[in-house]
Amino acid sequence: MERFRWRHGCEEIREKDGKKDKGEYWHWGFEFLTLCFCFGSGGQLATTPAVKARLLSAALFIAGGSDHVVLVAPYEVVEPLVKYMAPLKNLETEYPIIDPSFRKFCASHGIFSVEDFLIHDLYMLAAFAEQDISSERLKEGITQVLSIIDDMHQPWWNGMELLEDAKRNKHVLPTGIQGIDLLLGGGIHIGQLTELVGPSSSGKTQVCLQTASNVASNHMVLYIDTSNSFSPERIAYFLGKIIDVASAQAKNQILQKVMSNILCHSVFDIFAMFDVLHQLESHLRYQDAGGCQMRLLIVDSISLLISPVLGSSSTQGRALMLSAGYLLKKLAHQHNLAVLVINHTVGGEGGCSKPALGDSWKSIPHSRLFLSCVRGSNDYNALILKHPSMASGKAARFVI
Amino acid sequence: MEIWRLPISASQRGKLISAGYTSLSSLSSLSPSDLARELKVSEAEAMGILKAASHSRGAETSNASCSILDGAQSAWDMLHDEESLIHITTSSADLDNILGGGIHCKEVTEIGGVPGIGKTQLGMQIAVNVQIPHDFGGLSGKAIYIDTEGSFMVERAFQIAEACIEDMSEYNRFLRKDFQECKINMKPEDILENIFYFRICSYTEQIALINYLDKFISEHKDVKVVVVDSVTFHFRQDFDDMALRTRVLSGMALKLMNLAKKFSLAVVLLNQATIKHTEGSFQLALALGDSWSHTCTNRIVLYWNGNERYAYIDKSPSLRSASAAYSVTARGIRNSSSSCKRIKMM
């Protein structure tokens, strides 16, 4: 099985089609600047026409809002997407209506791929179809293709719907740490990416473990561990403080139940993390109804995975970093997860420390908390660096 | 879950396995048309296979939540695993005490301090102690010692090994009170033989070796500790590009983490101390900078307090920060107490 064949999208375009400059793609309304970082494995991401079309619409979706597009897809998917997009032929297996005669009609108008379809004047096309002998069938075909495309992108939501969704699904998860819960107005937000930054031994992992044990009594928690710092003993200790049952046996039972809700997965490179996240995504899609649902995803620490690939000279590491960020945010939004990631600090100018991973990562998390240890005491400090609904600069003290 | 438990026909099963699909999860994100193409069967048939797969997956997830992800473990299981793990003793009860029983397997522990504080001594002690047999509460494992500084002295390791064996027979005598039994079949030479010693002369060698360890350890499964003495030395020269250094170091750290987890062994990294300039003042800190300080699971700082050596837990996810005194004696690392003050030959 081939794994992780990754290439740089722009290089690929130039190599395949020397004449086609990136200007050619301007009519899409987006810039192929860091476009298309391809990764994946043959078995994990299927390359059906449906997926291709979805990626196309995803690209368009993102393109509406930003200048830069980073696409995560297997190479085989990206190649047709970049050059011809999905050929119509590929759709035939799933949608018999797109038969050779329909494709012949499309070809006569210069339409070979889904991409061509999108940029074509559809009214004109419909008018031409009208004149054809089998006009009904052709029109049916056009509607079919359009509905395929329509199905693939996220549904458009207006503000009311978003508000409703937020009220219904996007609660806050209390961390169980008084200072932080007060500071954040209840806890960390579901559907958002919260980042904890701080120098070493500033309580980052402790906050994560405490939050995990607090959430686990009602929900599933996934803990992605990169530095072997997941400590079940510590979780048991935190839980022991919460559970208020007299008999040791009952306590043990509750402990077992709650601790079984916390899953830990060790991951030692960024590609393995992508694997886990994709697996998680397919699982969540399948499981979204009923049962004990996953509500919290912790990555401790994301910076450790990214820093080995984040180079000064190549943009590949940056693209990987951004796609990891987008994937986490997507998971958070679509499956109502609160995502908690840990970032570390690096020495900045003048000896003061600043969050690692630089400016491009800065924009990814919804909220950022800076943790630090108060010298000479057991107290820790939390400072809001960034929060969607709160002023930055607020600080709180907490004890672990 | 394995493919062979799927309720499908034998020929279909054969086709799946020969196409490389061995676990259910490998089928999870496939579409029927893809599968049909790959197995050269009809699409309806492929659909049937996928349905069967998703059914049995559903059945499985309902009774065991752990199968959500391959390789994930629930905290409860991990707690039990951890309880059954044996720690590597440091031969100093006080030190073991603050470490929660000794050096933990499956974790990366960094130990740092000024020259002469006893880092190498501690490294050698751990490499010897990992070989204490099961009967004496040890791991009965082997050790890998990666020496980047040339500080490993065979004669000293021999001394420590000798003392370790003596202690064991003492313990034996105490426990069994049976003079027949108190013979121990271990010799210091055996202990030295079970330390795989690598001498490293440049950082490229160091990285290459750490990449190679995976293979080496899978051939020597009884290796239970990897000591790197010191991880720092070759990274403090010739690195103009600090970003490159950070990248290389964090890559190396991840590899070591992976080893620790995969083979359930302890990784002990020795680090040097350096002087950090912050806002005009000077402070003693461990070398390799801020980003390195995040990479280890545990961090232990050794320092002088008056005339005594102390160890301090600077960082650990499961241990509270505490400090304890220890001493370096002729027999190795031992408890420090006022009653056994080191005799100075002055």
Next chain:
Amino acid sequence: MMPQSLLQLASQKCTTGCPILDRLLGGGIPCDSVTEIVAESGSGKTQICLQLSLHAQLPVSRGGLAASSLYLHTEFPFPFRRLHQLCLSFRSSNARHFPINDNPCDRIFVQSVHSADHLLEIMSKTEPFIENSITQVPVRLIVIDSIAAVFRSEFDNTPVELKRRSSLFFKISSKLKALAKRFNLAVLVTNQVVDLMGPNEGINGLRIGNLGCLYTSGRRVSPALGLAWANCVNSRLFLSRNEEVIGEENEKSNGDFVFKKTRRKLYVVYAPHLPDSSCEFEITREGLFGVER
């Protein structure tokens, strides 16, 4: 890449030429290791170096390395006369190991060093030199006397310069260690001391090794080149000297002439194979010898 067997790795030692000192040092200066001697000037650093480069020529059965040595000196002039003096007594006491007309000085290769870059340049040339020497009398000892002088003037006291300097330390040290490993050499480096002023706290009182503070001639000192260099050597020895007035009545009888005796002591500051120990020694015409008390 295969692990080395520790049983075959037992490290060889090069005798200092004095049984008492050898006992303290566990047999002498170890091969495949960098040993540093720290002392103020006039304490006997150079004496030990010269003595060692002579005794390295002894056969292995007598504790030597049966080898020639490389002597890099940064302090001028090179003490030829003292070497010659030591050589004479060395030859007379070890006559049976050497042919009659043989001069041990022929097997000490001397080279002067001006700067850190010069030192690096010399070291890169050293490798082929040692390689060629294997056919004759192999080089098994490198002496650098002293390392501090190389770094004395070239660097400013700014963080950037200090960083560059410590990077050079590690570079030099790793070159030395690589040579030591490849040819199984003993490496001996001397270092000077700097006076410590002010209170004994903070970075000023940073304790390295077995001794809380180093005292020589009644002053509190610390080894030059700081913590970074301390990380670069495997073992560190310290020589102290203290003037002592002996015999009050002698003073009276001799008028204003005062009998003074220099008490010299060698301390193990840190070494992976040695306990915290020390020993008194004296310097005579024949060389440097330990005194048993």
